[in-house]
Amino acid sequence: MLAKVTIAALLSVMSLPALAANCELTVDSTDAMQFNTKEIIVDKTCEKFTVKLTHSGKLAKAAMGHNWVLTKAADKQAVATEGMTAGLDKDYVKPGDDRVIAHTKVIGGGESDSVTFDVSKLAAGENYAFFCSFPGHWAIMTGTLKLSS
Numbered sequence: 001m002l003a004k005v006t007i008a009a010l011l012s013v014m015s016l017p018a019l020a021a022n023c024e025l026t027v028d029s030t031d032a033m034q035f036n037t038k039e040i041i042v043d044k045t046c047e048k049f050t051v052k053l054t055h056s057g058k059l060a061k062a063a064m065g066h067n068w069v070l071t072k073a074a075d076k077q078a079v080a081t082e083g084m085t086a087g088l089d090k091d092y093v094k095p096g097d098d099r100v101i102a103h104t105k106v107i108g109g110g111e112s113d114s115v116t117f118d119v120s121k122l123a124a125g126e127n128y129a130f131f132c133s134f135p136g137h138w139a140i141m142t143g144t145l146k147l148s149s
């Protein structure tokens with residue numbers, strides 16, 4: 001009986017780190033126009049979620065700049081297309097675009113930027129997309145984001 005209780009207690013302690021929600025993620029981008037992740041699941045127990053974007057390449061942001069933009073999947077193409085004309089000084093995001101849930105600034109090689117957003121902005125069952133809105137990048141540099149069920 002004693003041994004059984006001890007094992008149960010040990011197991012519950014061991015499983016604690018797995019239960020603690022991870023509410024931040026680093027996404028790396030490269031000179032080869034890639035993100036290192038294609039799918040992000042946001043734990044619904046997170047109040048806020050932070051994405052840190054890094055750029056492990058060497059090219060300047062005017063040539064191979066990247067940002068991380070989050071929208072509903074259905075809004076991705078329009079937001080990316082309209083963001084393109086906003087220009088680099090607006091981080092290729094149309095000012096005041098309320099379809100944009102979160103975005104970082106555009107960074108170049110060796111740089112990084114972070115963005116934190118309220119998880120309450122995400123709805124269960126909705127399909128979200130993240131992408132880079134630098135001209136010509138959004139079709140390749142993209143992935144899905146969902147709220148955990």
Ligand SMILES: [Cu+2]
Nearest residue numbers: 066132134137
């Ligand atoms: Cu990019």
